Amino acid sequence: MCGFVGIVATTDVAPEIHVALQALQHRGQDCAGIATMLADGREFFAHRGLGQVPQAFACDELATWVGPIGIGHVRYPTIGRGLLRDAQPFFFRQPGVLMAHNGNVTNYHELRDSLRERSIHLLSQCDVEPVMCEFADALNLARRCGHTIDDAMYALREVRRRVRGSYSIVTALLLDGQPTLVVLRDPNGIRPAVLGRRGSGNELAWICASETVALDALGFDRVEEPEPGEVLFLRAGAQPIRRAIDRGERSPCVFEHIYFARPDSTIDDRGIYQSRLALGRALGERVAAKGIRGDVVVPVPDTARPAAAALAEQLGLPLREGFIKNRYSGRTFIMPDALSRVSALRLKLNPLRTEIAGRRVLLVDDSIVRGTTLKRVNALLREAGACEVHLAIHAPPVLHPCFYGIDMSTEEELFARRFSGDLDALERQAAASLEVESLTYLPVEAMDRALPGPRCAACFDGRYPQAVAGGDRQAIVADRRGRDAS
Numbered sequence: 001m002c003g004f005v006g007i008v009a010t011t012d013v014a015p016e017i018h019v020a021l022q023a024l025q026h027r028g029q030d031c032a033g034i035a036t037m038l039a040d041g042r043e044f045f046a047h048r049g050l051g052q053v054p055q056a057f058a059c060d061e062l063a064t065w066v067g068p069i070g071i072g073h074v075r076y077p078t079i080g081r082g083l084l085r086d087a088q089p090f091f092f093r094q095p096g097v098l099m100a101h102n103g104n105v106t107n108y109h110e111l112r113d114s115l116r117e118r119s120i121h122l123l124s125q126c127d128v129e130p131v132m133c134e135f136a137d138a139l140n141l142a143r144r145c146g147h148t149i150d151d152a153m154y155a156l157r158e159v160r161r162r163v164r165g166s167y168s169i170v171t172a173l174l175l176d177g178q179p180t181l182v183v184l185r186d187p188n189g190i191r192p193a194v195l196g197r198r199g200s201g202n203e204l205a206w207i208c209a210s211e212t213v214a215l216d217a218l219g220f221d222r223v224e225e226p227e228p229g230e231v232l233f234l235r236a237g238a239q240p241i242r243r244a245i246d247r248g249e250r251s252p253c254v255f256e257h258i259y260f261a262r263p264d265s266t267i268d269d270r271g272i273y274q275s276r277l278a279l280g281r282a283l284g285e286r287v288a289a290k291g292i293r294g295d296v297v298v299p300v301p302d303t304a305r306p307a308a309a310a311l312a313e314q315l316g317l318p319l320r321e322g323f324i325k326n327r328y329s330g331r332t333f334i335m336p337d338a339l340s341r342v343s344a345l346r347l348k349l350n351p352l353r354t355e356i357a358g359r360r361v362l363l364v365d366d367s368i369v370r371g372t373t374l375k376r377v378n379a380l381l382r383e384a385g386a387c388e389v390h391l392a393i394h395a396p397p398v399l400h401p402c403f404y405g406i407d408m409s410t411e412e413e414l415f416a417r418r419f420s421g422d423l424d425a426l427e428r429q430a431a432a433s434l435e436v437e438s439l440t441y442l443p444v445e446a447m448d449r450a451l452p453g454p455r456c457a458a459c460f461d462g463r464y465p466q467a468v469a470g471g472d473r474q475a476i477v478a479d480r481r482g483r484d485a486s
């Protein structure tokens with residue numbers, strides 16, 4: 001998972017990109033980068049740093065950057081490592097191209113080898129670098145310099161032909177002699193992207209970002225989400241130029257609604273907070289149908305809070321904070337190795353004994369991927385005096401890995417895959433494994449009723465909107481294993 005932003009305006013954009021990246025920080029904490037281009041395309045500024053946005057940039061340096069067009073990125077690695085050389089945006093010297101993306105290029109290794117055969121070598125293990133090289137190579141084939149929108153379309157069609165996987169890509173370059181932001185979504189629109197505008201006339205500025213929170217932070221109005229397979233060419237003071245490459249079945253990632261996106265964002269015309277309330281209500285119905293009784297509803301902070309509130313309302317139970325989260329520690333799921341996940345949790349959640357001791361706790365969480373975090377959370381509740389712990393999850397069992405930009409484990413790491421039988425049987429085995437009195441998942445059908453509309457839910461139902469070739473799968477899995485081992 002990563003977050004990107006691109007802005008084209010009539011003023012210097014680096015400080016605004018810095019703000020937008022802080023709004024998108026939850027999407028990646030390993031590294032951050034900002035790059036800008038002068039209006040005449042003759043000079044570029046770029047900095048990439050490790051850690052969160054405030055650590056990655058020195059503000060006095062940022063103040064010296066100029067350029068009315070630029071892109072920014074926060075990274076959590078799904079291909080490659082959390083190393084500085086893998087940080088985005090990437091820059092291609094001839095012609096000057098800046099590029100960043102959110103997603104996962106599933107045929108990264110094939111692209112790398114193909115580029116090598118053309119004597120184009122990569123400097124990183126980040127999957128957007130070969131995409132940028134393919135784009136720039138095709139652009140140079142179309143014309144050596146003075147590129148036009150038609151040249152860019154030719155190059156993007158080449159990208160589309162060669163690159164498999166999910167991607168929302170933002171690129172900055174000079175087209176028709178003008179600084180132009182180019183946005184491309186994969187044919188299924190799996191990863192989010194949203195377009196926003198601010199001002200009017202010659203002052204009209206455009207932004208494209210992973211989530212609407214970046215628009216809110218900068219006073220941009222949300223316009224729309226680019227369509228799957230759509231290309232947008234954005235210039236300050238002008239209306240977007242729209243082109244399409246090809247379009248598959250619209251399949252936006254449902255996990256954005258369950259866990260990844262901020263609750264104050266809007267994706268697929270649906271508020272994430274509203275989505276989580278709907279999931280909580282649906283979960284409450286199933287908990288009631290199973291006859292599970294609790295004294296108090298406790299969310300695992302922070303993602304599960306809206307769903308826990310809706311579930312508590314549904315069941316007529318009090319909602320209480322059972323844990324106080326140390327806001328200065330890292331997000332556990334997003335930390336790249338198992339060791340840092342365990343140690344971060346000890347620092348992160350402190351149980352509130354007054355709300356827990358002597359009570360039957362109905363603990364609500366968003367999902368179970370590996371199960372290690374919840375085992376520890378249950379232990380914390382017991383230490384704090386909970387007499388029963390009933391776990392309620394506002395997502396179905398995660399049974400399949402994600403190949404589209406979420407680092408969701410290899411098959412053998414997935415908690416729910418250890419168990420068998422129908423959902424009831426799986427829940428009983430999972431509850432025993434986590435040592436809780438009961439465990440309730442949200443069935444896939446209930447999730448679909450709560451969040452109607454097209455979606456990718458492949459990690460739950462195994463129906464991948466884009467086939468992932470066996471060789472590509474093996475390469476991604478090997479990369480993940482290597483990262484966890486390193």
Ligand code: SF4
Binds near residue numbers: 190401402405408460
């Ligand atoms: S497989 Fe799951 S996490 Fe990956 S894109 Fe689909 S819904 Fe999202």
